[in-house]
Each structure stands twice: as C-alpha cells, then as structure tokens.
Amino acid sequence: MSAEDQKPRISETKDGSTTLYSPVFDQHYHNPNGAVAESKIVFFETPGLVEALQERDHIAIFEMGFGTGLNLILLKNYLEQLENPPDVDFYTVEAFPVDPETAAKFDFGDELKQQNPGKLLQSIFSEADPGTNSFQISEYLTLNLFIGPFDDSPKPDQPIDYFFHDPFSPDVNAELWTPEVFQRLKSYAEKSAILSTYCAASSARAAMAVAGWKIARAPGALGKREMTLASLDEKNLDGFKRVNEQRLADRYHQGDFD
C-alpha cells in the first residue's frame, strides 16, 4: 500500500456526522450508525461521566486513540453547557495522527457545529509534534496529546478518573487489548475510576480480568448488543450486570483466546 493509500478517508455515518475509515486497519473509527451518538452513549452517558461533570471540581480522563478528536469536541461541548464546569485534564495517545487537511473537513453534525471542530482539530494536528503536546483548549479544558504508540507514552501526571478505551477492535488492533495494557491502565487509575469501551468481546474482557479489573456489561450503542465497563472497585459497577472475572481469567490462561 502506498503512503497515500494508507491515509484514513472521511466517511459519513447515519446521524450525518463524519468518521474516518482506516485502510491500514480496514476499519471505521466509529459505528457507521452514528459517530456522535455512539461516543455519547459509550463514554459519557453509560459510565456516568455526564453526572460527574456536573458534580465534581476536577476530572482526569485518559483516552486510548485520539483518532478524529471527536471525544475532545464532545467534552468541550458538555463543559460549555455547565454553569460551574469542573477543570478537566484530557490525556490521549495517537500513533497515526490524521493530517490537518483531512481534520479540517470533519463535520460532527448540528449539535457540535458551534464548536467549529474542523478548525480546532486542524490547528491541533498541525501544531502537534511527535511526543507529548499540551494545549489549553478552553478555560476549563486541557489537552495532553501524545503522538506516538501507547507503549512509548508517559504515565499521566495525575490519577485518572475515566478511561475511554477506544482502539480499533481486538482482531485488528490486538496490541491494545492485552493484560499488560490493562495492567498499565490500572496503574494510572484512581480507585473510583471507570473504564468504558464499545467492545464486548470475551477476549477483551478476559484481558481486563487477568489484569485485575472488575467488569460489567451494559447495553450497547446503536444496534450493538453490549458494551463493557470496568473498575478497580466493584461498588462502582452497581446497577450493571457483572461478568465472572475468575472464569474469564481461567479461560485466558487455558489459551481459549489465543
């Protein structure tokens, strides 16, 4: 594949918001049924982040895979609707940054139009260098964007409250769904932290279980049956249906997911 053929291409999802298609991973960045709608359900509504943004003074978030930057734009939009927004530090990593000209064309629909996402993301992608980059996005929101593979990224300089685990799926992006990765995320986490992901694969849940996360299933977004929540303290998963972590960890060690 030539460098040009490897570049992610813009594609439209059913709610009118754009996403990208990655020829390298042969996968879309979001649910084709609606990029914005899916991100809201998986990362903001189901794990309780919408309420936390209203109640807390400070929140630290870690995102695996900055991709189109949609979650940053959504976060900025949520914060602007609050009378007393918390300070939010958003840590994210991206190994294959989008080129600024492509980012300029992003359109995340009417709800996020006032954020002018194309312009903001174009400037972030043109200014970001390999390694750690820090941007003051608004009075309340700081972006810490690491350009490079997660393996090379530094530990955030504060404990994380919410994890957006948003790589491509385990079949094509396996290196971000291992027990070692979830072990490392665990070392970043506050005891009350919640990790959420669109993924409901048993292999992914087993890797979390091996790393010592408590796990729950939640209804999936836009036609997907389930998504996954995880925490270090099972009290944070009250109200959700739990999975049997020990059984999944045993299956992992027996090689069921090799």
Ligand SMILES: C[S@@+](CC[C@H](N)C(=O)[O-])C[C@H]1O[C@@H](n2cnc3c(N)ncnc32)[C@H](O)[C@@H]1O
């Ligand atoms: C599903 S997409 C991300 C979606 C993104 N959160 C968004 O809203 O657009 C997965 C992202 O993970 C990135 N990625 C894949 N492997 C990576 C790695 N080892 N380290 C850092 N980023 C990686 C991909 O380049 C891609 O941008």
